[in-house]
Amino acid sequence: MVTTTALEEELRRLAGSVPDPELPVLTLEDLGVLRAVHVRDADSVEVELTPTYTGCPAVEAMSTDIERVLHEHGIREVSVRTVLSPAWSTDDISDEGRRKLREFGIAPPRGGRPPGPVALDLGPTRTAADEQEPVRCPSCGSADTELLSRFSSTACKALRRCLSCREPFDHFKEL
Template identity: 65%
Template sequence: MVTTSPVGETPLERELREVAGSVPDPELPVLSLAEIGVLRGLRVTGPGRVEVELTPTYTGCPAIETMSADIEQALHQHGMPEVTLRTVFSPPWTTDAISADGRRKLKEFGIAPPRATRPAISGPVAVDLAIRCPHCGSTRTSLLSRFSSTACKALRRCESCLEPFDHFKELS
């Protein structure tokens, strides 16, 4: 993740990591790529040459191509002519990688943030514990559909204020 500095990171790498990490998510522009936790690593491999590792939220997430292009452009503008993007799958991204700031921004944007997950990959997915309405804060909400406008969200409705809302569903 990008919240802490990796061991052996040079000042230039740190600077470039901040540039790449501040690129907004193409589908959730209130969040930066650093906040959503998809930027896995950045290494300067030579003069003007940098390698960036990205991980997708979902295997089929179409935003990964836009993210790659946006990072490339941002780093070009920051004086790095040669940018290589790599997609990595391991370890898999989980919603726990979304930073505290990211969660707060999601809520302000009208999307209920994911709850903390448990570490195991097996077992049932918890979907029925209380999820707060991002509009009025009520915990009386119900599931309308497990899939919403994107693969990473579920569609819910608030029983108190009656507004429908997206919930960034947990991926453990």
Template identity: 80%
Template sequence: MVTTTTAVEEELRRLAGSVPDPELPVLTLEELGVLRAVHVHGGGKVEVELTPTYTGCPALETMSLDIERVLHEHGVREVVVRTVLAPAWSTDDISDEGRRKLREFGIAPPRARQREASGPVAVELGPTRKVTGSPEPDGPVRCPYCGSAETELLSRFSSTACKALRRCLDCREPFDHFKEL
């Protein structure tokens, strides 16, 4: 089944997509890749589909309320935000613009990965410090400040569950790394 998007739906998606992420306000929901679709139904009812970064994401309620507020401010009377869990969100859904903004904000963006279209995702736990001569599976985590690939993991969790805390071994600055999912 092929669905077409109307000009009204495109405009409403632009508005909903412009909402900043509550945990990473440097990114919009569109750039983060969690906004999946906007549909206009009979009677002016608008349905917005969101996929959280992970099932227990505490920011989902705030995202939904912010989308409802923005659409109400633009004349939409009835807004329903629906959580869609499949396909699951992955860091591959972050736009190039979102990755650029993360880097400029001082957060190392997730590394690009070669991923199977479907199926389980392997999670590997390894040493915290890169051993010279042993490459990381997805490539080095580069420092967002100086660009060095010489970094170490300080903590697997940082200010949010989606991020790890790392330190650059060259410039010595600590930084968040948005983990690959």
């Protein structure tokens, strides 16, 4: 079992408070991309960060912002390491993050996946998420929504429209 020190917990809190560059309503902690903070010596820290998908363009901005915040708190050497395993999933978004997305007008990802192995069926391009509960409108709460585009302002969001209030909205896709 890996134990963390009080200093590592404090530095993780600071790094986790950094806003996501694409969704500034969320912190890196809310998004679930901050994996760990390790103090290497008195002036050296390594931060582990998992991108929402391989090649995510926001990782560089996240790393720069983490370095800035930790430098401002007296850490001389900060290295941010990208960790791809375990892969990030929308299940990593905290309940607080899901609440913030809804309040910001973005439908959060639906449900969560059950624990254990995920069954893989090769077939039509429908995802298992398409058969789950409906995507609710963040404005009026209606489940009567339609997909307009699989991609929206970022690759991790889809564009949908509420058929009740007619408002378009982003939906953070399930991964």
